[in-house]
Amino acid sequence: MATSANPTRDDFEALLNEQLGGAGDEGFEGRVVKGTVTAIENGMAVIDVGLKSEGRISLKEFMRGDDEHGLEVGGEVEVYVDRVENADGEAMLSRDRARREAAWDKLESEFGEGKRVDGRIFGRVKGGFTVDLDGAVAFLPGSQVDIRPVRDVAPLMDVPQPFQILKMDRRRGNIVVSRRAVLEETRAEQRSELIDQLAEGQVTEGVVKNITDYGAFVDLGGIDGLLHVTDMSYKRVNHPSEVIEIGQTVTVQIVRINEETQRISLGMKQLESDPWDGVGAKYPIGAKLSGTVTNITEYGAFVELEAGIEGLVHVSEMSWTKKNVHPGKIVSTSQEVDVMVLEVDSDKRRISLGLKQAQRNPWEEFAEKFPVGAEVEGEVKNATEFGLFIGLAGDVDGMVHMSDIAWGISGEDALALHRKGEEVKAVVLDVDVEKERISLGMKQLEKGAPSADGADASALRRGQTVTVTVLEVRDGGLEVQVGDDGATGFIKRSDLGRDRDEQRPDRFQTGQKVDALVTGFDRSKKPNFSIKARQIAEEKEAVEQFGSSDSGASLGDILGEALKGKDD
Numbered sequence: 241m242a243t244s245a246n247p248t249r250d251d252f253e254a255l256l257n258e259q260l261g262g263a264g265d266e267g268f269e270g271r272v273v274k275g276t277v278t279a280i281e282n283g284m285a286v287i288d289v290g291l292k293s294e295g296r297i298s299l300k301e302f303m304r305g306d307d308e309h310g311l312e313v314g315g316e317v318e319v320y321v322d323r324v325e326n327a328d329g330e331a332m333l334s335r336d337r338a339r340r341e342a343a344w345d346k347l348e349s350e351f352g353e354g355k356r357v358d359g360r361i362f363g364r365v366k367g368g369f370t371v372d373l374d375g376a377v378a379f380l381p382g383s384q385v386d387i388r389p390v391r392d393v394a395p396l397m398d399v400p401q402p403f404q405i406l407k408m409d410r411r412r413g414n415i416v417v418s419r420r421a422v423l424e425e426t427r428a429e430q431r432s433e434l435i436d437q438l439a440e441g442q443v444t445e446g447v448v449k450n451i452t453d454y455g456a457f458v459d460l461g462g463i464d465g466l467l468h469v470t471d472m473s474y475k476r477v478n479h480p481s482e483v484i485e486i487g488q489t490v491t492v493q494i495v496r497i498n499e500e501t502q503r504i505s506l507g508m509k510q511l512e513s514d515p516w517d518g519v520g521a522k523y524p525i526g527a528k529l530s531g532t533v534t535n536i537t538e539y540g541a542f543v544e545l546e547a548g549i550e551g552l553v554h555v556s557e558m559s560w561t562k563k564n565v566h567p568g569k570i571v572s573t574s575q576e577v578d579v580m581v582l583e584v585d586s587d588k589r590r591i592s593l594g595l596k597q598a599q600r601n602p603w604e605e606f607a608e609k610f611p612v613g614a615e616v617e618g619e620v621k622n623a624t625e626f627g628l629f630i631g632l633a634g635d636v637d638g639m640v641h642m643s644d645i646a647w648g649i650s651g652e653d654a655l656a657l658h659r660k661g662e663e664v665k666a667v668v669l670d671v672d673v674e675k676e677r678i679s680l681g682m683k684q685l686e687k688g689a690p691s692a693d694g695a696d697a698s699a700l701r702r703g704q705t706v707t708v709t710v711l712e713v714r715d716g717g718l719e720v721q722v723g724d725d726g727a728t729g730f731i732k733r734s735d736l737g738r739d740r741d742e743q744r745p746d747r748f749q750t751g752q753k754v755d756a757l758v759t760g761f762d763r764s765k766k767p768n769f770s771i772k773a774r775q776i777a778e779e780k781e782a783v784e785q786f787g788s789s790d791s792g793a794s795l796g797d798i799l800g801e802a803l804k805g806k807d808d
Contacts, residue, residue, distance in 0.1 A: 295333035339375035378415035465504035474548025551591035638678035735770035
């Protein structure tokens, strides 16, 4: 293209169009271009960007805060061309838009590289705040302001500070930033540096920042450590607030550092002497001690013997007489109790204690105070199908078997004569301390009890053959009585005869009289009888009497002859 020495306006326009892609003046629109300040008047800057007419921009758009605009006539400045010409024939220019476009270019580059960006929080909006990123406006969600909720944001307003871009959409003009991400990253860096300076076993000081049900968080100078409630003291701590308070400076030992999670576990009790050292020698098995009940559970109660030393009294070791009751009905928290050491496990830091062992066995005391034959008095606590339970001195119970309630009547009829809550008298028949059983008799106190001719149980002897009357037929055998009103006893099913067919209780009837051998007495001095033993004894006697004969008679002949003679 030929040009003259002095180019005309048309030549200049053609050259400009060539630079802008041949779009004419319209090619300027939507672009950031450089312009020259031709004048500053009436709060406006007049700028020539090479269009048909100049444009005007308020000086405020060139100012940053309270700073001066910094413009001078003849100086160059970048502006954004919004429109080539408005209704007044002037170019529509904007410094803010130019700055915003430049900021977007820079932000997109920094976002792609994951860099932090500088900005100022300058306003509040719903759900968060607005941030000026050197001309571009970003949104800061309320949850991204700080690591912890911030009550007062005023100190953070209009303060230059770094942010992390979370996402941006230039087409929609959206930018979301986070201050919290920067703090967390910075904190992680500081945390790593601090952790490198710490070591397990190290003793240091810290300030209690927060207290929870399970422990407390202690600030070690920029990094927090957890002081668990179980590491505060060797003694039982129900809540951390019993030992420490927020703001308190405490001396702690670093118990453990988790390199992966960077969590630090702290301890205070580790700085004290361990009360469990030498506990086996200090608390030998069988020793009787005093302690304080600190905690009650379903399975027992914990008793503190000294600060940091607790033992468990299992529910089974709490009372000689109260069985299957909640420990809270036997002892109460803070109660002083006497206990006995039952077992010590130093490795597991456990001591088993007994509450009842520190007291006399009530069955031993009863046996000493009321020997067999002694008369006692008590209340009928319970009536069962086989006898009566009587409450006795020392909070123990004794049992009167149904056969020992009254003479001359069946056990069921005797049971029907008594009711729960009734005061009765009885005689001690037997005391088994090991099995915690007391056998009583009531009929033994009755006047006119049978005696003399062998009907009385005291007159019976082992191996004696007596005639008994069947009182009751049961599946397990026969309830019988000597004579018509003598001692009562029992013949077991297996003792009803030598042969299996003879061992059926249903072949006997109530009131039937049979001969039986006295085989012994139970703990309550009640006789036991056996028809089978009587048969064997008679057979043995017959063999001894006739067995020496040389007649060649068989065993059956001998027995038949012996029994015939007995009948005669």
